[in-house]
Amino acid sequence: xxxxxxxxxxxxxxxxxxxxxxxxxxxxxxxxxxxxxxxxxxxxxxxxxxxxxxxxxxxxxxxxxxxxxxxxxxxxxxxxxxxxxxxxxxxxxxxxxxxxxxxxxxxxxxxxxxxxxxxxxxxxxxxxxxxxxxxxxxxxxxxxxxxxxxxxxxxxxxxxxxx
Amino acid sequence: xxxxxxxxxxxxxxxxxxxxxxxxxxxxxxxxxxxxxxxxxxxxxxxxxxxxxxxxxxxxxxxxxxxxxxxxxxxxxxxxxxxxxxxxxxxxxxxxxxxxxxxxxxxxxxxxxxxxxxxxxxxxxxxxxxxxxxxxxxxxxxxxxxxxxxxxxxxxxxxxxxxxxxxxxxxxxxxxxxxxxxxxxxxxxxxxxxxxxxxxxxxxxxxxxxxxxxxxxxxxxxxxxxxxxxxxxxxxxxxxxxxxxxxxxxxxxxxxxxxxxxxxxxxxxxxxxxxxxxxxxxxxxxxxxxxxxxxxxxxxxxxxxxxxxxxxxxxxxxxxxxxxxxxxxxxxxxxxxxxxxxxxxxxxxxxxxxxxxxxxxxxxxxxxxxxxxxxx
Numbered sequence: 221x222x223x224x225x226x227x228x229x230x231x232x233x234x235x236x237x238x239x240x241x242x243x244x245x246x247x248x249x250x251x252x253x254x255x256x257x258x259x260x261x262x263x264x265x266x267x268x269x270x271x272x273x274x275x276x277x278x279x280x281x282x283x284x285x286x287x288x289x290x291x292x293x294x295x296x297x298x299x300x301x302x303x304x305x306x307x308x309x310x311x312x313x314x315x316x317x318x319x320x321x322x323x324x325x326x327x328x329x330x331x332x333x334x335x336x337x338x339x340x341x342x343x344x345x346x347x348x349x350x351x352x353x354x355x356x357x358x359x360x361x362x363x364x365x366x367x368x369x370x371x372x373x374x375x376x377x378x379x380x381x382x383x
Numbered sequence: 384x385x386x387x388x389x390x391x392x393x394x395x396x397x398x399x400x401x402x403x404x405x406x407x408x409x410x411x412x413x414x415x416x417x418x419x420x421x422x423x424x425x426x427x428x429x430x431x432x433x434x435x436x437x438x439x440x441x442x443x444x445x446x447x448x449x450x451x452x453x454x455x456x457x458x459x460x461x462x463x464x465x466x467x468x469x470x471x472x473x474x475x476x477x478x479x480x481x482x483x484x485x486x487x488x489x490x491x492x493x494x495x496x497x498x499x500x501x502x503x504x505x506x507x508x509x510x511x512x513x514x515x516x517x518x519x520x521x522x523x524x525x526x527x528x529x530x531x532x533x534x535x536x537x538x539x540x541x542x543x544x545x546x547x548x549x550x551x552x553x554x555x556x557x558x559x560x561x562x563x564x565x566x567x568x569x570x571x572x573x574x575x576x577x578x579x580x581x582x583x584x585x586x587x588x589x590x591x592x593x594x595x596x597x598x599x600x601x602x603x604x605x606x607x608x609x610x611x612x613x614x615x616x617x618x619x620x621x622x623x624x625x626x627x628x629x630x631x632x633x634x635x636x637x638x639x640x641x642x643x644x645x646x647x648x649x650x651x652x653x654x655x656x657x658x659x660x661x662x663x664x665x666x667x668x669x670x671x672x673x674x675x676x677x678x679x680x681x682x683x684x685x686x687x688x689x690x691x692x693x694x695x696x697x698x699x700x701x702x703x704x705x706x707x708x709x710x711x712x713x714x715x716x717x718x719x720x721x722x723x724x725x726x727x728x729x730x731x732x733x734x735x736x737x738x739x740x741x742x743x744x745x746x747x748x749x750x751x752x753x754x755x756x757x758x759x
Contacts, residue, residue: 221678223677223678224687224691234689234690234691235676235677235689235690236688236689236690237677237679237687237688237689238676238686238687239671239679239682239685239687239688240685240686240701241688242686242687245726250686251653251687252687252700252733252734253687253689253699254684254687254689254697254699254734255695255731255733255734257689267676267678270676273690274675274676274693275678275693275748279749280693280748280751281690281692281693282693283677286716289511290490305747307692307693308692308746309694309740309745309747309748310693311692312744312745313745316743316745317597337436347743347744347745348743348744350744361663364577372702
């Protein structure tokens with residue numbers, strides 16, 4: 221199918237698919253797109269020209285971005301999360317795995333610290349209701365904990381938090 | 384010889400030269416002068432009268448011969464009207480009278496019958512009476528217009544373009560046909576008792592009886608004309624516009640079916656539902672089944688779907704709802720997660736965001752289905 225790829229201000233994309241007869245109309249004439257795409261630059265491509273975008277094989281929609289001006293050849297996939305923010309759900313998934321590992325380690329002890337187990341379990345519960353801002357802060361904290369540099373990512377996270 | 388008195392002769396009189404009788408003087412033929420009653424004389428200048436039995440029986444003058452008695456001609460004898468030529472009247476057989484003109488028989492009369500053997504001509508507007516001069520006759524009322532008058536009223540008029548019956552029924556016997564093509568294969572007739580058929584081109588195109596009308600060919604209505612179901616009141620089908628059919632019931636539009644570039648059926652609006660009756664409020668106005676990558680397998684009234692992030696999509700309706708208060712249901716194509724309308728971006732009349740999440744609240748990058756009901 222043909223897609224219209226909008227470039228978000230942060231370089232990532234919205235992928236819109238005109239449906240029905242609009243697929244065959246020049247420039248998708250008459251097709252309505254979400255109001256939040258108004259004013260955004262876009263390119264029209266075939267679906268096959270878009271990098272893999274589902275999480276199978278480590279591909280995520282949030283990794284697709286324009287590496288430069290809004291042109292078809294600039295559509296890239298940032299699999300190392302150097303230029304694009306990791307999707308919130310993935311931050312949560314990774315945090316959930318991290319907390320599960322901690323919980324397993326504590327429970328593996330001969331005398332597990334009950335309070336610690338409850339604390340970790342409570343942190344897992346909070347993941348379900350965590351706001352976007354809290355996720356961004358968590359991502360910054362994890363970068364610090366892992367001692368990862370990723371200056372572009374840090375800058376984007378900070379911009380999100382400043383909003 | 385000059386006689387100043389009466390001359391009585393006992394024997395026949397032979398005159399060898401002119402015999403002059405003074406004007407007014409009579410030649411008596413009954414032998415009694417002055418007192419007889421049968422004689423010939425000049426009653427006026429150039430007028431001769433024949434008296435018999437004291438009455439004038441024949442008068443002849445320079446222009447006419449007038450009989451005051453029957454004129455008898457022997458059977459088979461002719462009365463010539465051309466001085467003995469070929470134009471005459473005669474009784475050729477007993478009680479059979481013939482008129483010849485120029486040696487050609489033109490009229491034959493016998494008891495109860497008159498037989499014209501040439502054209503029979505009436506002057507324009509003159510009448511041919513059929514009742515002895517009463518009130519039933521035929522005539523040309525105006526140029527090329529032929530009227531049949533019965534009982535003093537015109538019943539039938541025929542001219543060069545039409546034949547019109549007026550004030551009378553037209554009766555055709557049962558099973559007999561009224562041909563409309565000069566006796567070919569297009570006609571109307573009573574095929575069976577109280578059962579009338581119309582044949583067109585030898586095919587039975589329409590049949591009607593006391594209980595049914597049965598068109599046996601396609602039924603055509605001109606555009607915008609109505610097919611009433613209530614005797615012409617307020618319930619009918621009609622083509623409301625080009626390729627737009629409307630069913631009006633009780634004066635209100637209930638169903639509109641169109642194929643004028645926007646095909647579909649418009650149902651009636653009814654905010655008070657009736658069991659098992661579909662209304663425009665009761666039908667799904669939009670639906671989509673979409674993939675995890677933000678393309679669609681199939682949809683209705685969705686102009687585009689946009690993938691905003693994993694498990695987060697925006698659906699834009701082709702035709703907007705009237706308000707944002709429409710009802711939507713979202714379900715993922717995956718067990719173990721759930722879907723819903725995304726409240727972080729409130730839906731509008733024109734579009735709605737949908738999300739899929741796992742039980743943990745973490746986004747699920749899956750495809751799904753969405754449907755919406757509401758007013759448009």
